[in-house]
Amino acid sequence: EVQLVESGGGLVQPGGFLKLSCAGSGFAFAGYWIHWVRQAPGQGLVWMSQVSPDGHTATYADSVRGRITVSRDTAKNTVSLEVNSLSAEDSAVYYCARGYQWGWDYWGQGILVTVSS
Amino acid sequence: QSALSQPPSVSGSPGQTVTISCTGTSSDIGSSHSVSWYQQPPGTVPKLMLYEFSIRPSGVPDRFSGSKSGNTASLTISGLQAEDEADYYCSSHTTSGTYVFGTGTKVTVL
Numbered sequence: 001e002v003q004l005v006e007s008g009g010g011l012v013q014p015g016g017f018l019k020l021s022c023a024g025s026g027f028a029f030a031g032y033w034i035h036w037v038r039q040a041p042g043q044g045l046v047w048m049s050q051v052s053p054d055g056h057t058a059t060y061a062d063s064v065r066g067r068i069t070v071s072r073d074t075a076k077n078t079v080s081l082e083v084n085s086l087s088a089e090d091s092a093v094y095y096c097a098r099g100y101q102w103g104w105d106y107w108g109q110g111i112l113v114t115v116s117s
Numbered sequence: 118q119s120a121l122s123q124p125p126s127v128s129g130s131p132g133q134t135v136t137i138s139c140t141g142t143s144s145d146i147g148s149s150h151s152v153s154w155y156q157q158p159p160g161t162v163p164k165l166m167l168y169e170f171s172i173r174p175s176g177v178p179d180r181f182s183g184s185k186s187g188n189t190a191s192l193t194i195s196g197l198q199a200e201d202e203a204d205y206y207c208s209s210h211t212t213s214g215t216y217v218f219g220t221g222t223k224v225t226v227l
Binding site for chain 2: 035037044045046047050059060061062063095100101102103104105107108109110
């Protein structure tokens with residue numbers, strides 16, 4: 001069974017730093033682009049970033065470029081998302097998703113991040 | 118990159134047909150390899166319903182169909198059922214190598 005599991009969310013301080021992880025199992029993780037998508041409470045989906053199968057190429061949305069970094073540990077089948085200079089606008093459920101035919105066929109359950117003092 | 122434009126809501130009675138539009142630009146839908154569509158009932162994870170404009174993944178009913186014309190893609194649900202009530206999002210790859218989602222459409226079954 002294909003699974004993607006996010007971890008590392010919770011309550012973080014404004015101006016702080018966040019690191020989320022996405023662990024994949026049940027498929028050839030090393031063969032897929034992995035993406036991050038977030039959804040603020042009651043709002044729509046927003047694409048954030050993708051990382052290539054070999055981890056050498058990362059692409060970022062204009063809205064977050066410069067504040068986020070995506071990396072990949074091919075040995076551990078994990079992808080990490082780091083976000084700095086957090087503000088309330090970064091409060092959201094963060095999903096990792098498997099790239100498929102210019103879309104996403106499997107999604108993690110999502111992890112909630114709340115930015116508040 | 119601005120979000121693709123979708124109507125906030127559409128509704129229909131069971132058995133009817135509804136269509137959701139997704140309007141972008143020549144930098145996304147107009148030049149994209151693929152537009153995909155996602156269904157998200159409240160409190161759930163998005164589910165892929167269509168990719169490459171009109172291809173259904175295994176398990177998606179053939180009541181769901183898609184098309185593209187110019188800078189606009191469309192999702193049509195034929196024979197609307199109560200279980201189709203959800204938010205629907207389109208998404209497109211862009212010429213800058215990023216992706217963009219639509220604003221989302223709430224489908225209500227009357």
